[in-house]
Amino acid sequence: MPSISHAYQQPTSTLTVQGETAALPDAPEKGTAPPVQAIQRGFECQLEIRQGEARKMLRGDSVWLNDLITVINRYVESQLRGEPKGTFSGTVAIRPLDFIFHRLTVRQGEEGIAQVDLSMTQLYDLLENLTQVATDIPHLSSLKTQPVRAWYRQPTGIAALVVGGIAVVAGVGVLATRTPEAENQTANRVQEQLTTPTSLESAETAGQETAPADSRTLSADREADVDDLDLLSRLREQLADQWQSPPDLQESLVYRVTVDATGSLLAAEPANELAQERLGQTPLADLPDLPPDPLPTGAEQFRVSLDPDNQLEVTQD
Structure with missing residues (x-):
């Protein structure tokens, strides 16, 4: 031949x-x-x-x-x-x-x-x-x-x-x-991009100046909520850029997704049989089903719904 x-x-x-x-x-x-x-x-x-x-x-x-x-x-x-x-x-x-x-x-x-x-x-x-x-x-x-x-x-x-x-x-x-x-210059630029915006820093600083000592727990909870929202937004942005729904997809594919404190994906647990069958057609295909035990410090879990027409929804689990 x-x-x-x-x-x-x-x-x-x-x-x-x-x-x-x-x-x-x-x-x-x-x-x-x-x-x-x-x-x-x-x-x-x-x-x-x-x-x-x-x-x-x-x-x-x-x-x-x-x-x-x-x-x-x-x-x-x-x-x-x-x-x-x-x-x-x-x-x-x-x-x-x-x-x-x-x-x-x-x-x-x-x-x-x-x-x-x-x-x-x-x-x-x-x-x-x-x-x-x-x-x-x-x-x-x-x-x-x-x-x-x-x-x-x-x-x-x-x-x-x-x-x-x-x-x-x-x-x-x-x-x-x-x-x-x-490499060092790049790392410095990345670090600068990851710092908190000035307006948010100012608001947090002002809150600390006026808050009484017994409100520290409330302030910590508020900071945790901000961190969770940031992880949720980053996860949504990552998946939105990658998710391309198959032409024959008629139902949403739902997963419980675990991310660490930096936003890196750790695991994706299918919520039902369809999500398991279609896992290979999603950006979550390579992830293990079960998250590490115990979870790393700062890790969070979210409910991810990958929908038809390249749509998706990410909510706090």
């Missing part, structure tokens, strides 16, 4: 696709390779990311490449809207690190996770390669590849890496593209 291989080249990345095709009645002339559109089975791809002398090699099948195309397109769209947000699909996730770099996380085989930090140039070079291959192989999603376990049943789910912003020690090296000074 004839084999086909084709490389898509950009200054900072090269995407190579290969596969097999059935013998064609009108075979190309000797020395002329069949077009990449003729690939029918045994699809494999290899992505090389370059930064100076450093090289990062990623590999996958048609499912992996489909996920990569979907995620990068959605993420760049959010970039163009000026609202870059973490995005995931199946075996691939990406999230912003700062104003310049973006962390791409991909599954490599059934057990491995690889990460690479992309600059703006690398991100758009990758987008160009993916756009070309999607145009050349419109039947990519139907190509036959080796069967693999569903991604959301594998360990270390991709979604948690982007929704919770969890750092992962990968089995393969990370392409180093930033200096320690840049």
Whole structure:
């Protein structure tokens, strides 16, 4: 069976696709390779990311490449809207690190996770390669590849890496593209963004100045309510960006979701059989059913209803 291989080249990345095709009645002339559109089975791809002398090699099948195309397109769209947000699909996730770099996380085989930090140039070079291959192989999603376990049943789910912003020690090296000074500057900017707004600080300070000593418990309760509201809002925002209801969904999918004090998702317990059956089609797919016992300090639980038409509702449990 004839084999086909084709490389898509950009200054900072090269995407190579290969596969097999059935013998064609009108075979190309000797020395002329069949077009990449003729690939029918045994699809494999290899992505090389370059930064100076450093090289990062990623590999996958048609499912992996489909996920990569979907995620990068959605993420760049959010970039163009000026609202870059973490995005995931199946075996691939990406999230912003700062104003310049973006962390791409991909599954490599059934057990491995690889990460690479992309600059703006690398991100758009990758987008160009993916756009070309999607145009050349419109039947990519139907190509036959080796069967693999569903991604959301594998360990270390991709979604948690982007929704919770969890750092992962990968089995393969990370392409180093930033200096320690840049890391410190980024951390400082993030810390500044997480501080309480001045107006709220002023209101709290004024309350402390006028409150009598025996009202400390009430003040603490009020602060706890503010924290809970903040976690609820962050959870709603995270899920609203990720939730895409299946076309045939007619009923709401309800879960009891546990988050820690930073807003990272810890667990999602389905409320009924339908929610359990459809878990793999939600942004909560990779989470365990049961929360850690005991719960971490500051953890909270919320009722999440994922509704048809990409709607959702988050309330205090």
